[in-house]
Amino acid sequence: MSAKPKHVLVTGGGGYIGTTLTEMLLARGYEVTVLDRFFFGDTLADLKANPKLHLVREDNRWAPPAVLKGVDAVCDLAALSNDPSGELDPQKTLDINHAARARMCKMAKEHGVARYVLASSCSIYGFQDGFVDETSSINPLTTYAEANGLAERSNLPLASERFTVTALRQATVYGLSRRMRFDLAINGMTLSLFKQGGVKIMRDGTQWRPFVHVRDTCRAFITVLESDPAKVNGETFNVGSEDQNVQIGPLAERVSNAVGIPYKPDWYGDVDHRSYRVSFKKIGQRLGYRAEKQPEDGAREIFEALQKGTLTDGPTTNTLNWYKTLLQWNREMKEVAPHGIVL
Numbered sequence: 001m002s003a004k005p006k007h008v009l010v011t012g013g014g015g016y017i018g019t020t021l022t023e024m025l026l027a028r029g030y031e032v033t034v035l036d037r038f039f040f041g042d043t044l045a046d047l048k049a050n051p052k053l054h055l056v057r058e059d060n061r062w063a064p065p066a067v068l069k070g071v072d073a074v075c076d077l078a079a080l081s082n083d084p085s086g087e088l089d090p091q092k093t094l095d096i097n098h099a100a101r102a103r104m105c106k107m108a109k110e111h112g113v114a115r116y117v118l119a120s121s122c123s124i125y126g127f128q129d130g131f132v133d134e135t136s137s138i139n140p141l142t143t144y145a146e147a148n149g150l151a152e153r154s155n156l157p158l159a160s161e162r163f164t165v166t167a168l169r170q171a172t173v174y175g176l177s178r179r180m181r182f183d184l185a186i187n188g189m190t191l192s193l194f195k196q197g198g199v200k201i202m203r204d205g206t207q208w209r210p211f212v213h214v215r216d217t218c219r220a221f222i223t224v225l226e227s228d229p230a231k232v233n234g235e236t237f238n239v240g241s242e243d244q245n246v247q248i249g250p251l252a253e254r255v256s257n258a259v260g261i262p263y264k265p266d267w268y269g270d271v272d273h274r275s276y277r278v279s280f281k282k283i284g285q286r287l288g289y290r291a292e293k294q295p296e297d298g299a300r301e302i303f304e305a306l307q308k309g310t311l312t313d314g315p316t317t318n319t320l321n322w323y324k325t326l327l328q329w330n331r332e333m334k335e336v337a338p339h340g341i342v343l
């Protein structure tokens, strides 16, 4: 088995994390095949000229084995990617986020792919007191979290001497990406500071959440791809950093300061006591991985792009609203275009 793969299939490679991972893999000389429905548009347009990039518009539920031709590693990111989107149609969330990723992993093993990395989430821990680590029990509170738990449970046992399987439980991601998401906490705070000059946070701001920069989480995928299989096979790693377990109130203040807007506390909702803090020691100790960026870096790069006009919030930048819009259009098209054409 080759220690370092050369050709990576990135499912969900058209997404917020996937577009950044694709760019970083190409920059390291990998050949990359992206399998994605491209729900959020032509998000890899600027990389298309790279002869090492291959795009396949396909659904992970029905992708044929041919997508694995020549591939020696899979990073499996395709999913409905947050709690509210996962509740739009819970059965479809289980189909896409669990069953299709179980199928992809099995298919990869059957077709001689050497490595498989599952994009999972720290939200799998639910809300718990104190610090949770990879040995803690999981407490999935939503269909999205449940599907991640099921995908881990079906895929990790496929690990064998010839097939290295790893699950990465990512903290909540922030930072600039080709497929921008403003429905993520730090990104949303930054947009609100840009548009309204302030940020509203849920009472009372003492809730703890873990965060990681998009380029740092992508480096974790690459670190795993390039690690000795003995260190990562059959393993689960939390991806983030100890010091980026942050309380929401102080986080809003840091984000405001980073973009040069004086912080004024502004609240909504009832007091939210739900917290969780995550230990990221394992990935550091076992793989020598360290997150390099801080929330301030993410906030500043987003704010600057908004100021320059190279980034705007549009219909696709809120994941839930965009899926709702697509579903609504689909219903209307069936009404107004019974023969598949509008005019």
Ligand SMILES: NC(=O)c1ccc[n+]([C@@H]2O[C@H](COP(=O)([O-])OP(=O)(O)OC[C@H]3O[C@@H](n4cnc5c(N)ncnc54)[C@H](O)[C@@H]3O)[C@@H](O)[C@H]2O)c1
Pocket: 011, 012, 013, 014, 015, 016, 017, 018, 035, 036, 037, 038, 039, 040, 058, 059, 060, 061, 076, 077, 078, 079, 080, 081, 082, 096, 119, 120, 121, 122, 169, 170, 171, 172, 173, 174, 179, 181, 184, 319
């Ligand atoms: N962003 C975060 O904070 C975060 C945190 C933890 C885990 N994750 C996980 O990381 C992965 C990537 O998240 P993201 O933030 O890039 O989300 P995203 O929504 O931007 O990307 C998901 C991609 O998957 C594609 N997709 C959705 N359903 C598909 C299907 N059936 N077939 C093929 N493609 C499909 C979409 O078109 C999209 O490009 C997801 O599995 C998500 O659950 C994300």
